[in-house]
Amino acid sequence: MKILGIESSCDETAASIVEDGVRILSSSVNSQIKEHQKFGGVVPEIASRRHTENIIPVVQEALSQSGLTLQEVDGIAVTAAPGLIGALLVGVNFAKGLCLAAGKPLIPVHHIRGHIAANYLAHPELKPPYLCLVVSGGHSHLVEVLDYTRFHVIGRTRDDAAGEAFDKAARAMGFPYPGGVILDGEAQKGNPNAYCLPKPKVDGSPYDFSFSGLKTAVINLIHNAKQKGEELNVQDLAASFQNTVAQILTERLLLAAHNLHYNVLAVAGGVSANSGLRAMLSQKCQQEKLQLYFPPLPLCGDNAAMIASQGYFEYQSGIQAGMDLNASPSMPIDDCLW
Numbered sequence: 001m002k003i004l005g006i007e008s009s010c011d012e013t014a015a016s017i018v019e020d021g022v023r024i025l026s027s028s029v030n031s032q033i034k035e036h037q038k039f040g041g042v043v044p045e046i047a048s049r050r051h052t053e054n055i056i057p058v059v060q061e062a063l064s065q066s067g068l069t070l071q072e073v074d075g076i077a078v079t080a081a082p083g084l085i086g087a088l089l090v091g092v093n094f095a096k097g098l099c100l101a102a103g104k105p106l107i108p109v110h111h112i113r114g115h116i117a118a119n120y121l122a123h124p125e126l127k128p129p130y131l132c133l134v135v136s137g138g139h140s141h142l143v144e145v146l147d148y149t150r151f152h153v154i155g156r157t158r159d160d161a162a163g164e165a166f167d168k169a170a171r172a173m174g175f176p177y178p179g180g181v182i183l184d185g186e187a188q189k190g191n192p193n194a195y196c197l198p199k200p201k202v203d204g205s206p207y208d209f210s211f212s213g214l215k216t217a218v219i220n221l222i223h224n225a226k227q228k229g230e231e232l233n234v235q236d237l238a239a240s241f242q243n244t245v246a247q248i249l250t251e252r253l254l255l256a257a258h259n260l261h262y263n264v265l266a267v268a269g270g271v272s273a274n275s276g277l278r279a280m281l282s283q284k285c286q287q288e289k290l291q292l293y294f295p296p297l298p299l300c301g302d303n304a305a306m307i308a309s310q311g312y313f314e315y316q317s318g319i320q321a322g323m324d325l326n327a328s329p330s331m332p333i334d335d336c337l338w
């Protein structure tokens with residue numbers, strides 16, 4: 001079964017065709033990074049306008065790359081939640097029009113479920129149940145993936161998401177948008193033990209995260225150094241910050257794996273591209289003989305192949321939307337109401 005996936009929840013307009021949830025036949029991603037760079041972050045209205053301009057060329061490219069016509073596609077999956085509402089609406093409306101015109105089923109997909117599905121595209125041997133650490137720009141969750149469409153959230157962030165913490169720390173260190181990946185590059189040139197930063201825990205909730213205290217510690221450190229006229233080694237600070245985040249995430253994931261008896265683990269979302277996190281988790285999981293899966297780098301960030309993949313599994317489980325489908329800026333991963 002061939003599913004056309006469409007993604008427009010933030011600053012990437014993307015379309016892709018995936019067969020049986022695991023084989024990528026085409027993938028087209030138009031990133032707006034350059035557009036938003038001058039503002040230091042994503043400007044929602046600009047994002048919506050660019051999606052409107054780009055969506056038809058991106059879908060046409062995905063179709064022509066695959067050599068398929070729209071008629072040869074079996075269904076159209078679209079990110080309907082969560083994300084920037086004006087951005088989501090572009091994809092949802094376009095997908096509805098396409099389904100109406102071509103007589104195809106419309107499949108709504110939760111963006112974070114899509115990030116998790118990115119692992120199936122590179123590792124088709126990965127099958128639920130397993131434990132997944134989801135770390136993106138807007139979400140940080142520890143999720144039991146009970147089945148392809150059944151999830152149980154056991155931990156979540158109480159304040160900033162991991163990607164948000166990377167972006168805010170990067171901004172404080174003077175790096176341009178998109179901060180996370182630039183901080184990662186600088187961190188690789190620094191000493192991860194140069195600065196001692198806090199690893200906040202949430203009392204009584206061993207699997208929850210809190211990153212705002214860590215972010216504030218970085219901001220205070222930079223402020224104090226400036227006031228005293230001291231030189232900070234920004235590469236050392238980036239390395240120390242990255243190492244601290246990687247430790248927090250690794251500790252929580254391994255604690256949950258031990259307590260809940262999972263020996264298959266996965267990581268998903270934009271921050272799964274982080275070199276420090278990949279290295280630390282790989283080493284610990286090897287030591288403890290746990291099977292660990294990461295998406296390949298091109299599938300860590302937003303793309304439509306992951307939406308087409310999850311769309312396939314949603315459709316198999318009976319999920320289909322009517323022509324009254326709406327977009328939603330927020331929706332829990334374990335309770336999708338379409």
Ligand code: KG4
Pocket residue numbers: 010111115135136137138139162163164166167178179180181184269270271273274275300301302
């Ligand atoms: O999953 P994603 O592409 O979008 C959301 O669904 O939110 O995640 C984007 C987030 C951003 O905060 C970005 O800075 C972060 O992922 N990110 C990274 C890296 N690459 C992307 N953070 C740390 N290290 C990276 N290499």
Ligand code: ZN
Pocket residue numbers: 111115136137269270301302
């Ligand atoms: Zn995303």
